């Protein structure tokens with residue numbers, strides 16, 4: 255899958271409300287993207303996903319792209335004074 259197609263699919267997931275923030279902690283941020291769990295490891299600055307593609311290739315799948323889009327959006331909304339969905343970042 256090309257990066258443009260991946261980004262497009264990721265944006266659709268965010269728009270359709272398929273991404274949700276589960277928890278944030280000092281070390282990890284957990285998000286649910288469809289039926290997968292996406293985790294951001296703050297110290298390593300690395301993302302991981304439970305889908306087959308990420309597990310097998312260690313490459314960034316579109317669930318991770320979606321999770322990043324979701325967080326960017328939440329942070330932006332927070333900055334603009336709107337309440338982000340879910341828990342505080």
Ligand SMILES: [Zn+2]
Nearest residue numbers: 303305315317
């Ligand atoms: Zn994935």
